Amino acid sequence: MNIFTLIAFMVFFSIGAEETCTKITENLHYSCMGRNLSYIPLSIPSSVQKLDFSFNVLKYLQKTVFPVLSFLHLLDLSRCYIKGIENDAFYNVQNLTTLILTGNPITHIGPGCFNTLCNIQRLMLVDVGLTSLQLHMNNLTKLQELKVGTNNIQFMTLPSFMSTFKDFTLLDLHANNISIIKNYHTVVLREMSRNITLILSRNPLLHIEPGAFKGMYLRKLDIRSSFVSVAAQNVGLNALYGLYVKRLIFGKFWDDYKIYLSDTDFLDGLCSIYFQEVYYFIKDKPNQQDNIFRCMINATNVSVKGVLIPNGASMPFYKIKELNLISSHLDILPGKQLSHLHTLEKLVITHNNKVLGVERLVDIPKLQYIDLSSNQITWYFDCCPSLLIGTPQIRYLNLSLNLLVSLSDRGFEGLDYLEILDFHHTRVVGIGFNSYLSNLKYLRYLDVSYSSITFGNIYCFYGLSSLNVLKIAGNNFQRDVSRYIFNNLTSLEHLDMSYCRIVELHPSSFKDLQRLQLLNLSGNKLMILDFLAYSNLNKLTSVYVAKNSITSIPLNVLQKLPTNLSVFDLSSNPIDCSCSQTDLILWIIENQKVLKEPNDIICTMLSANSDFRATDFDVDRCVNKKRITIIILICFLTVIVILSIIVYRFQFYLQYCCILLRGYRSARQQECSYDAFVIFSSYDEVWVMNELVENLENGFPPIQLCLHMRDFQAGKSITSNIIDEGIMGSRKVIVVVSQHFIESAWCRFEFELAQSWFVMERNANIIIIILEDVEEKKMKKMIGLHKHLKTNTYLKWSRDTLSSEILDSAAKSYYCRKTKILHLNF
Structure with a gap:
């Protein structure tokens, strides 16, 4: 064999090794990503519907590249070094609904290359070097989404024939080179459906001709970082007059221009735009702006992120339903400005980097959702009825990730319809020793994890008859409170008691939790799981007991585990991998599909520095050893029985021997008393x-x-x-x-x-x-x-x-x- 034959042999087998694609779903979904392939492998069945062929090498797409794949719906050709697409290249895959060509350096697109894709709905030509939207795709009448971001497109003019595309809903032009928008650039968009999303973010807009968007109806307009300066933004927003948009997203990213105090009118253009929802995102800390909400007062949904909102800023919203103030540098919850907003339903004020003071929210009758998480709130007295006066419809209250909340003797009076209550990672004073939750009969979700609570009252959760999820991780229990504290929680389905320093649980602790499906006891100090065998946990599907002190589980407990158990996490426990625990080891080996991370069940009792996995334990050796032990035991018992029979049969003779031996030893020491x-x-x-x-x-x-x-x-x-x-x-x-x-x-x-x-x-x-x-x-x-x-x-x-x-x-x-x-x- 010469050197050339050897090289050819090696190349042949290296290609053969690369041809194998990953089967995601039999005959339906395959992934050939990153296999360095230059053709579609023959191993792909003709019935395939989804094919990920990204990060391979195709270079030129011709009709012969694809075999006949009549059922193929999704084809991903991202970053395949494609330089040219010939006419009829997709003839053999003409039933595609999604085609992804992202990241290919395409220099040639045949005028009829897309015409065979009559069923295409999503076409992604992101970062392919496009300079114009004038693509030859007359036949793509079912097209819904066209993503052409990160190209060098200068004008957003769509081909005139696209006005007939009645299903078109998304035009993504982000990060192109569009600097000017004229009236004739938007003619086709105005003629299309009213349900279109237009993304123009990260374009260097200098000028928008006034009226270019007049009479246009958009579902969403994203113009974040779409202006080169504050002045350009001010003029551009004014030029959008007459636009009707359901959701307007604007603002800027880190690397954009900075807003200064002198730019007091930079949002005035919003007053000429008709929108329902507005999202204003800023990544840096701007100067104080007093009139930020002046042109948003008719919006139904207002989201502001990263904007400095001064104390006492006016919020005269008339139709608002949802208000999100995120990272807004607030010093105090603006209760006075928010009170009496009769239309407000959802209030989110989160991630302030200052300690947030609290003002009362008064007379907001439709308010249902309040999220005040991550605000460093320190609330010493009278939480929570005093905060929410005249808000009888509250369903959701989130005070998590704050510093301290102290409950008053009134508990949650007036908040009877609460369904979700979240205090996780906030120190809560009062819950552990009082039944402050007793009036929340509709509460479905309660999270007081890591809230520095010591549960000393067995009636802490009294009255929560509708509770489905209870998370109390990272807290403590006094004495045997855990035995009674869950009584009457008959609707509970999810219980998290992880990292509560629990040493033992009584079998009756969960006697009323017949609907429980998930039980998390990870990170405790449990040594036995007998409570699982004697509780009415028939619907339990997930049990987490990782990071405890469990060395063994008796066979009777394993046999009584719920039959529909699908997840059992036993990892990071000091399992005793010895022949005395063969029942447990066999159960672990046979139930690896149920066990979460079975390879993390380590036999730490085998050796102090051992990484020996329980699944690798040789049970057969124990079986043989057990057989030998049984044989020896049977032989021993047989000898004992035989000896017992002999002793019984010759008891007098044995007794003679004992007596004579005793008498012989003491005969010389005893004198005769009788003749x-x-x-x-x-x-x-x-x-x-x-x-x-x-x-x-x-x-x-x-x-x-x-x-x-x-x-x-x-x-x-x-x-x-x-x-x-x-x-x-x-x-x-x-x-x-x-x-x-x-x-x-x-x-x-x-x-x-x-x-x-x-x-x-x-x-x-x-x-x-x-x-x-x-x-x-x-x-x-x-x-x-x-x-x-x-x-x-x-x-x-x-x-x-x-x-x-x-x-x-x-x-x-x-x-x-x-x-x-x-x-x-x-």
């Missing part, structure tokens, strides 16, 4: 007492016997008595064997214990007395006793006197000899 421990059945007690005890304890030498019913210590367990008092406390063990002995479990236990003990001691200290004959079959059940009788000498009791005497003497002699031997051993 013999008698093991017998309670049914043989008469014989033991009358024969055995009588003959041995009362004989010579006397033999001290240990009997369970007489010598065992009270309160001590039977087993302990057997080993301590009986076996270990006696030198010998006498076993009285009878039919009852064989059938007694305790007798068998005592014998086997004694036998095991003496085996450990390696001496035969058991004396067996056969009280009565026992069947061989039953005897064999006690294996230890049966073997003992086979290998050891035993005594047998007989009823005759001779046998009794023999037993007595034999026993005594045996004990005497044994005692003597023991004595010798000691």
